[in-house]
Amino acid sequence: MDEVRLLCDYASDYLDVNELGDFTPVTFEELLLNIYPRKVIAPPESASETVAAARTLVDFLLSTEEIGGKMAARMRTVLDRIEPEMPIALADTSRFGMAKSLFSAMGADSLEQGGPHPGAESPEERSAEEPATGICDCPGCSPLPPVRLASREALAEGALRVPLVTDVRRLVQWMLAGGRTPTVKGRLRVRDAAEATAQLAVADPALLWDLAVYAGLVEVEGVAIFDADAPDPLDTWAAVVEFLVEKETRGAVTGAPALDEELYGLCDMLYRLQAPVPVPIVMEYIEGIGLTDEGEIDLVEVVRRLAYCGVVEADEENLTLTPAAVWALRELYTGLGMEAPEAADLAAVDASELIEGLLSGIPTEMAEADIEAWLGGRTAEEAAAQLLGAVSGAPSVARGIAVTIVDRLGPDAAPAVRRHLEEAELRPHVIHWLSARGLAAPALTQQEVLWMSVDTLALAISAAEDDPESFAENMAASGPPAHVIDEMWRVDHPDVVQVLELLGRSLNDQNIAKAARKAAFKARSRAIG
Incomplete structure (x- = not known):
């Protein structure tokens, strides 16, 4: 019944099916070969179950007299034709909408699990029976997008200006200047931590000291402490970010222990999206992986702390990774054996x-x-x-x-x-x-006008999937008039069906949208003929 309900919901949302009697054979064709491939993350082999649900819906429509026997027969004929085509449509990545493409690239479970994590099993740990294709269903195998990196000089300069890194260096110099030594296990002494908080005005000197040791800014042998050779700032920065997202920090980074544990996943999401993310969406992400179940999370404080760490940049509306954080995460991915491509200049x-x-x-x-x-x-x-x-x-x-x-x-x-x-x-x-x-x-010529209209709109298909509301507004203001849409189906253009389908589901004027859907049907029929 869930599949039947989903069919009805999509028909209502995208195909103007407001009553059960509004279902037609074309409705099922649009649903199963267009809407489902764009919206639903489902393996191709699940197509038979969806088609079976559609047949159940046809039986229900007939039994409730919403449709007659002849209409039911036509619907079943269409479903028979659709059944072998739907697995191909579900597997065709060119049909995926923005959301489906994103979640498919990230892995079906990545938003729930916080994305690929360094703790995920390595290829060597996987079962010997798995095919050696280098690709599996685990989130760690999700392809990473190419990223544009700043110059090493700019990255190094930026890393040295990160407040967290500055405080780490200040603490190391303070320890050396006072002849202070760590504990036998290399940790900061409680007395020194209290003095550092008072004298240096740093919030968590214990975390800073652990970072200094991990990043190689100091070397600890027993109780001895001394300066290491001056490391490359980027080597230091890479170690800092790796520590922040991979090690047990118990809330010292974000202020929320549960979020510290999921910090890798949050940074991974921002890395993959490669665009400023609205702050409410970040909060939805945090809620989506269940972190707020363990107590209220102050997102403003979280953002402030992550900015202090040099990981994110934020304004009143959006959150994004810093260029230095993008570089450091790419270094981490590469170290984990993941392919992390760099976008060419x-x-x-x-x-x-x-x-x-x-x-x-x-x-x-x-x-x-x-x-x-x-x-x-x-x-x-x-x-x-x-x-x-x-x-x-x-x-x-x-x-x-x-x-x-x-x-x-x-x-x-x-x-x-x-x-x-x-x-x-x-x-x-x-x-x-x-x-x-x-x-x-x-x-x-009139034919050239039509052809250029289709060709221009073909370029807008991807953007329309990303932001359908803006596309609909633009079409309402400057889209082709109804009489042009009526004639578009005659254009000998490879994308004419896709363009007309886009107009049919996007236009706010329902009469023009209906005309576009009719034109799309004519274009498909013309192509088949």
Whole structure:
């Protein structure tokens, strides 16, 4: 019954099925081949159970006289056709929505378990019967996204300015200057800890001392203490972060013992998202892994402490890892044998590599900086020639990236842009570019207008999945009118069905949305025919 309920919920949320009698054969096709693959994290082999639930729903609709016998027969015929197609749709990662893609990449259990943890079993500890593919179902095998790292000089400078690191060094110097020694086990003496708190105004000198020892800032042999050779600041910083997220700190880091234990998972989530995370979402994460069950957590105090440790940066709304923390976590992942790729600097690459890099999912701020740096190294004409030349015959998303960047260029790029007038896929964009700048250009035909509308919207599919509300608002303000949508199904474009389906589920005007769904059905039928 849970599957049947989920079918009804999705039909209501995405397909305007407000009454049971609103179900149609097309509803089931949209649900099982479009909505489920986008929204539901489920293995392909579960498709048969979902189709069985759909058949149960058809039986119920018939028994309650919500539909007639002929409609039920049509629905069952559609379900028979869908059954072998649905496992393929569930396995097709290109159909995943943002949330499903993220959680699939992180591992189904990673948000509940705090992500991959250094304590997770290593490949050597896994059963010998497991296939040696290097990939399994444990969160530790979830692929990490590529990250952009600051220069070593900037990272080292930043690490030395971290208040926690500064206090660790102050404590070590204070211990040396006073001839103080640790305990036989290398711990800070209670008397010294009390004096350090009073004289140095540090909150937890015992934690600072443990960090100093772990990071190699001091060496302890029995009761002797002396300066180690001056270590590389980044080596010190890597050890500090590893200590914070991996060792037993009993609440000394965040102020909450339970959260200290899950600090690796929190940092791992921020590392994987690579974007500022709204503070309420961080709190939801903390609640989601059950930490608040053990008592109230003061998130403001947690953020303050983590900022003191140099791990996060925060404003009133968002939380993100510091560049130094990103570097240190990558060092930790690499040390654990995980593949932690570094995002290439796109400023000096060719146009194809630039487009590929922009499509890899790097954050918006990083992408903007890369585009500006790339354009800054070329004349407008050179940039246009390289970008448009790189996407001749390419998929619409790559073409959309190139056209979007070329749209930033002024009339100086016209000779290079005009050379692509004879290419069918680029011609509508070229004509529009020239006309927008008041330059001589042929008139767009109606078919070219339709084709460019579909091609432009194809680029928006990913962004629409990320932020459907903003997409719907933009479409309401400047989207194609109903008569254009009605004709889009005729366009010979590989993404026309996907674009029309996007409009059908996103547009606020229900009449235009319905027209888009009808056009999508016509486009699918045309493709099949």
